[in-house]
Amino acid sequence: METLLLSRIQFAANISFHILFPTITIALGWVLLFFKIRYNQTRQERWMDAYRFWVKIFALSFALGVVSGITMSFQFGTNWPGFMEKVGNIAGPLLAYEIMTAFFLEAVFLGIMLFGFSRVPNWLHTTATFLVAFGTMMSAFWIIVLNSWMHTPQGFEMIDGVAHATDWWAIIFNPSMPYRFAHMVLASFLTVSFLIAGISAFRWLIGGRTEGVRVALKTAVYAAALLIPLQILLGDFHGLNTKEYQPAKVAAMEGNWETDTGVPLVLFALPDEEARENRFEIAIPKLASFILTHDWNGEVKGLNDFIGENGEVLHPPVNPVFWSFRVMVGTGLLMLLVSWGASAMMLRKSRGVEGLPRPVLYVLVGMSFSGWVATLAGWYTTEIGRQPWLVQGVMSTKEAVADVPAPMVLSTLIAYLAVYAVLMVAYISVIFYLARRMSRGERIDPRTPQSEAAVARAVPAE
């Protein structure tokens, strides 16, 4: 394989592994703040119990997010030097603001949030929890701004082949940013809802039927049931926005080759990129036109419109985009079914968690990480859907790649993948291990022997 493809796979591997953890921490930070505030209001131990359990998952996810994020900041230089050389004047300030306003905020206050409960006044601990949650959100904001700008660039001019910013407001609030940001934040909350529901169902099944588990399970299932329709609606808006600015991506998502009116919605097909047609197509007449233009006979652009004069393909590879999109939508619909079904069972005669039969609990356990599947599939859809561009219409991906020998890229790729595989197994098994210990009623604080002479000097309260 050549350097370009290997570099793309390496970047995809690194950023896929990385995004898993922010997806959890973005929303989990706010959930923890919610637990903490409920504790402050009620002084009920169950809220602090929930806090203490989930803050450990947060710490673990945060650490994985930080270290895999450091990798990302180097990948620009090691594999894609052309990117910063051409659009660095725009990407640079956005990344700088991410590091300065968000990264430091979360990293510094995380220490206080994790280890400071008995060392600082309660209000400062709550503030630290807020600042960490806020920092994580800001971090997501700046990264999404840059990413969205790469999809819908504006507010710049090209001088001697280098992009120069002309309007920062236009750059930050570029057309796809609000949709992408909202879509991602909701994805994060859904991921966390299903994670909390799944792990709580697991604890419930193995006999850890405490008040804390009951509250967490109920909250998570209801939250998921409320958020998933919003997310589906938002996804639709995002799709309409994409149709306007990146019609080739939508054509690949829909498997639509020819520009036409009254385009059918393809449910299943095997897109054949050689023959440029779909095989074994199952479609609903006119529905794609209706969804995308809100008119049964609306015109939708097809992939064949994106062929250059000399036969150059200027649309994304169809199969990966087509299938990623279906995995995302499928997972979303499954989430809708499960969360609404489980909510209905819990609401029926107000039976609560007791209203959930064992098979439903097993399904919830099975869907603990379903948010990851949907999030990754969504990102693959939008990112592969931007190809062959790195910055839509401004710079192609192959322009940016570093001239590093392919074997070097391959060997480092294998090293990354090996590390990630081990960490993935360790991460998931440690979460279930902590849940099992918790269900047996054990303390799961890492107790370290305290030296008799070592006396913590507490900070004077306020």
Next chain:
Amino acid sequence: MNTFGDPTVWLPFVFAALMGVSILIYVVLDGFDLGVGILFPFADDSEKDRMIASIGPFWDANETWLVLAVGLLLVAFPAAHGEILTALYLPVTIMLIGLILRGVAFEFRAKAPAPHKDAWNTAFFAGSLMTSLSQGFMLGMYIMGLEWSWAHAGFGLLTAVFLTVGYSFIGATWVIHKTDEYLQRKAVDWAKGGIWGLVLGIAAISLATPYVSDRIFDKWFSWPSFLYLSPLPILSGILVVWLWWMLRRMPFYGDRRSWLPFAAATALWVMAFGGMAYSFYPYVVPEKLTIYDAASAPESLFIILIGTCIVLPTIMAYTVLAYTIFRGKATELRYD
């Protein structure tokens, strides 16, 4: 080039200075927690827990300075960022995998089932070692002008070992400050064992840098700059002797001055770094690309600078807050 009223001159200079400060803060702060990792095999199980406790609340933020330094290189000097990191592709990857391993081991060793704890301790040590060795190697290659040859790689290996031992030294001085009794005495011994790495490392770099480049040689050894610069090596020498004298008598009665070795080590670090910065200025890629050639457009740098002027003092303030809250001897690290 001499008109500092011109934004294409003073902006790159300010950003080079900011980047330098970030790297310096990084090597001191992450230096000590990497050093603690390197010293892991010399400690028993309960000592390992205390050493971890001494860096627990800080390591995340410490590593963020690396992200800031690389970020500033990326945003202010994009051309140099590509050139440097592509040349150092392999050591960068090793460093990143090392950082990943030690970062996660930190969490996993406390949360994984007890039988796995040893494995995560090993991962913490191995990750810290990989990180320091590759950083040292990159330092050596950078000094040699990022040109790959056997001789340069050999020098890189030498600086890799020196920087690793140097990190273990500053790590040991941190443990001296944050612990007491038996572990503290042990850390004094570690510091005495590690100080040579720092001394030899500084010496090797000081000798090699002017040898590699005539320009740097002239900067140091021409009259009268030689006179102005002479306090740097003299002060460093005095500091080393004083550190050695102090370490042989530590710990002092009532744990007085336990912070001094760390402070002295930091001062040594600062002087060595200052010397290097002086040597390489105005180049960001040695002898190839100056900060003025590599800089981003002034309007972009200006946008970043506004943010930096507001945010950097804030970061400093809450970093100081965190260090104040977790000051004193390291105790049990608990979530409540």
